[in-house]
Amino acid sequence: MAEVEIKKHTKPKTVNFYHIEGKENIIQKIDDKLKETYLYLQSKQSEKIQTVAIRDNDYYICAMNKAYVDETDNQKFAWLISISRLDPTSPIKIGDLDKNIEERNHELDIKDNQGRVIDTQFLYDVNTHICAFSRTSGGLNQALFKSFLLRFCKVRGITFAVILEEDAIEKLDKLKLMSSFSFKIAQVNNFSEIENTDRDELKDIKYASDIGATSVTTVLQSKNNSKMDVRSMVNKAKFLFTNSEKLGIEKLNIDGIDNDGVFEPLDLIQHKLVYHGQIEFDNLITEKNMFDFLELAYHQNYTLCSKYK
Numbered sequence: 001m002a003e004v005e006i007k008k009h010t011k012p013k014t015v016n017f018y019h020i021e022g023k024e025n026i027i028q029k030i031d032d033k034l035k036e037t038y039l040y041l042q043s044k045q046s047e048k049i050q051t052v053a054i055r056d057n058d059y060y061i062c063a064m065n066k067a068y069v070d071e072t073d074n075q076k077f078a079w080l081i082s083i084s085r086l087d088p089t090s091p092i093k094i095g096d097l098d099k100n101i102e103e104r105n106h107e108l109d110i111k112d113n114q115g116r117v118i119d120t121q122f123l124y125d126v127n128t129h130i131c132a133f134s135r136t137s138g139g140l141n142q143a144l145f146k147s148f149l150l151r152f153c154k155v156r157g158i159t160f161a162v163i164l165e166e167d168a169i170e171k172l173d174k175l176k177l178m179s180s181f182s183f184k185i186a187q188v189n190n191f192s193e194i195e196n197t198d199r200d201e202l203k204d205i206k207y208a209s210d211i212g213a214t215s216v217t218t219v220l221q222s223k224n225n226s227k228m229d230v231r232s233m234v235n236k237a238k239f240l241f242t243n244s245e246k247l248g249i250e251k252l253n254i255d256g257i258d259n260d261g262v263f264e265p266l267d268l269i270q271h272k273l274v275y276h277g278q279i280e281f282d283n284l285i286t287e288k289n290m291f292d293f294l295e296l297a298y299h300q301n302y303t304l305c306s307k308y309k
Contacts (some may be wrong), residue, residue, distance in 0.1 A: 008280040013134045015275040015297040018142065019242075019308050020129045021195075022158035031126050033153040034079055038064045052151045058086040058115075059140070059148050063287060067123060067295040069302050078125035078298060080291040083140055083148065088115035120145075121290035123298050128308040131160065132275075132298050134290070142245070159195060161242035166304045168271035171264055172237065178228045178256040182219040183240060187248030189214060194243055201236035217251075230256070241268050275300060 020027065040048045041064055051060040063082040070076040092108045092115075120139030123132040135141060140148065146160055164172075191197065191209040198206075208216045222228045237254055244252065252268040275297035281289045298305065 008282065010278040010280055011285070013277060013279045013293065015132050015134045015277070015294060016142070017163045017273045017275075017301065017305065018131045018160040019163055020124075020131055020158055021161050022155070026155045026157055027129060029155050030149060030153045030158075034064075034081070034124065034126070037061050038079070050152060052148055054144065054147055054151070056087070056089050058088075059144075059152075060084055060086075061152075062119065065291055067291070067298065069125070069295065069299050070127075070306070076125075076127050078123050078127075078130075078295075080294060081122045081124060082119050082287050082290075083122065083145070085118050085120065085139055085144075086115045087118070087138075088112070090116045092116050119287060121287060121294060123294040125298070125305065128305050130163070130298070130305045130308055132294055134279075134293065134297075157195070159243070160245075162244050163273040163304075163308075164238065164241055164268065165271040165273050168266060168268060171258065171266055172234050172254070174258040174260075175230055175234060175254070175256040175264065176259050178222060178230050178233055178254065180219070180221050180253070180255040181228075181233050181237065182251060182253045183217075183237075183249060184251040185216045185240075185247045186250050187214075187246070188216055190246050190248070193246060199239070201232060201239060237268060244269065244272075273301060273304065 020030070037049055040046060041061075049061060051058050053059075060083070061081060062084045065080040066077040067080050068074055068077050088110070092110065093105055094108060095105050097104065118136060118138040120133065120136045122140075122145060124130070131145075133140075133142070133145065142160055146158065149158065150156060185205065185208075188205065188208050191202075191205055194202075196202075204218065205216060220228070220233070233254070237252060240247070240249060240252060243249075249269065254266045254268065256264055256266075258264050277293065277297060277300075279285060279289055279293040
């Protein structure tokens with residue numbers, strides 16, 4: 001008798017990519033701490049793994065694995081990390097279909113150190129320092145993951161830089177003349193959190209921050225394609241883009257002419273590196289399903305990601 005093939009369920013998911021930046025010794029501390037945690041899990045010494053408290057919730061790494069994504073070097077790998085968020089403040093309800101509807105639903109009695117748990121999976125490449133994750137309802141977002149890393153690894157001064165798509169990078173680098181550069185920053189108050197704020201390209205934003213402005217809208221134009229400092233503007237655009245989420249940048253547009261004489265309008269906010277795909281699972285999305293999905297997403301974008309260090 002032929003075996004019946006069980007059809008997999010699918011669900012659309014998006015993976016976001018960030019480059020973790022910081023001083024070399026800080027990044028090394030993160031790498032060393034994650035390696036140590038992996039060894040603790042492998043040797044069944046999980047009691048040595050720290051639990052991190054952030055506001056009313058507790059966070060801890062509950063599982064790790066390796067993803068070998070570089071087809072040319074089997075020594076290079078990325079960590080696959082699952083982090084649990086334990087929330088002792090939210091009630092946990094269950095239902096019992098053997099009871100009447102009036103008695104069917106009830107809350108579980110939990111102790112002080114118990115609570116609802118939601119896991120979020122991340123990929124972190126120790127060679128490129130690229131981090132990739134897909135949002136989970138009630139789980140960790142990028143800001144919480146950063147807070148967790150800072151506390152767990154006992155470091156400070158790291159940035160989660162947004163990554164620009166390769167196509168947009170190529171177009172920016174090919175610009176010969178620039179006719180317009182415009183941007184809108186909605187969260188100027190976060191400017192002080194950015195590294196290297198004394199850069200020449202950021203003097204206007206620093207001034208806005210110093211005088212207490214909450215937003216900045218800037219439009220720079222050049223008549224008849226006269227020569228603006230293209231490289232300076234491109235560097236400014238790239239810097240703003242990598243910090244676009246922190247600054248709440250709502251607009252980041254460049255119009256110019258490339259080396260082939262072609263007019264090129266670029267809306268950089270539309271060119272964040274993301275992966276849209278379908279995750280496969282049986283009945284429920286498991287940790288392994290998410291690990292496989294993250295590995296696939298990273299593999300699909302590894303050509304660009306492998307250029308980062």
